[in-house]
Amino acid sequence: MITVSVDAMGGDHGPEVVLAGAAKSLERHPDLNFVLFGIEQECLPILERFPALKAKSRFHACDRAVQMDEKPSQALRHGRGHSTMWRALQAVKDGEADVCVSAGNTGALMAMAKFCLRTMTNIERPAIAAIWPTLRGESIVLDVGATIGAESRQLVDFSVMGAAMARALFEVERPTVGLLNVGVEEVKGQEEVREAGRLLREADLKSLEYTGFVEGDDLGKGTVDVVVTEGFAGNIALKTAEGTARQIAEYLRSAMSRTWLAQAGYILAKSAFDRLREKMDPRKVNGGVFLGLNGVVIKSHGGTDAEGFAAAVDVGYDMARNDLRAKIDTDLNEFHSRRPAETVAQEVRTAG
Structure with a gap:
C-alpha cells in the first residue's frame, strides 16, 4: 500500500x-x-x-x-x-x-x-526534476528551477539523483546522463560544467553512465535518459518547450479549419492527429519531483x-x-566513497 x-x-x-x-x-x-x-x-x-x-x-x-x-x-x-x-x-x-x-x-x-x-546528507541544494517527452519516449531533466547557478559539485549531485529517479521511474539499470552545454566538445562551456564532467568521468559510477555534454536539441531527441543543468537554464528550457507545444497545436488547429479540403483531410487523418495530440499533451507528463x-x-x-x-x-x-529515496541514498554513498581524499580536503579548505 x-x-x-x-x-x-x-x-x-x-x-x-x-x-x-x-x-x-x-x-x-x-x-x-x-x-x-x-x-x-x-x-x-x-x-x-x-x-x-x-x-x-x-x-x-x-x-x-x-x-x-x-x-x-x-x-x-x-x-x-x-x-x-x-x-x-x-x-x-x-x-x-x-x-x-x-x-x-x-x-x-x-x-x-x-x-x-x-536536505539529505551530502546534498547542498535540492533540485526539481521534470519528465520530458522525447522521440525515444521520456527523459528526465533537472534542475528546472530550484537552484540558480549551480556549482560543479551540485551538478554532480543532480546527476546522481536524476539517475536514481530514472532507475525508479523507467526501471533502467544504468541510466545514461549528459550535462547540458553550448557544445559537445570538452573545451566548451562554463568552468562549472566542465569540472562537473571531469568529476563524473573520474568517478566511473556503477549507477549511471556519463556520456558527456549534450546540447539543447538533444532534449527532444532523447539522446540520454537524464539531462542535467542548473535551474535558470532548465526553467527557461521547460517553459520554451511548453510554449512551443502550444504554438504547434494552435498552428495545426488553424490549418485544419482553414478550408473544407483541410477539414476533410483532418477527418481522414484523425487517428494520426489524435496520437499527436496525446504525445503533445502536457498533462500526461505533469509532476515535478523535488530531489535531495x-x-x-x-x-x-x-x-x-x-x-x-x-x-x-x-x-x-x-x-x-520503487523506493526513490533509498536509490538516491545508495548512489550518493557510492559517489562520495569514490571521491579522492585530496578533493574532499580541497573542498573543505575552500568552504572554510
Missing part, C-alpha cells in the same frame, strides 16, 4: 481539481491510500462525490491555505505548522505518508519542504486539470513504489 498526502487546496482550482485528480489516480492504482489536508467546508462536499476516494482517505481539517501569489518567506512565516501545504509535508516527515503531492505555490512548497524535511530531500515531494502544475493532477499522483506513486 502506498499512502499519498495531498494539499487539497493547492493550485489555481483548489479541491475541485485536486480531489477529482486523486480519484482518477486511485482508479489506476487501487492500492493507493490518501491523507487529505484541506479546509473542511470547501473539501468535504466535493469529497462526497467520490465515494471510492473517500473510502481510501483520511481527511484532516486545516484553517489556512497558502495562496498562489504568496511570497515563500510569508508562506513559511504564516503557514508553518497549520497550513494545508505544511501539514501535507509533515505527514511525510512523520511517516504517515510515503509521498506528498501539491499543486500549490512552487516557491512556498520548496521553502517549506526544505524547512520541514531538510528526506522525503518525496511532487509538484503538480498549478493550472492543470484533474487528468494532469492524476498524472502527478501517478509519478508520486511510482517514486514511492
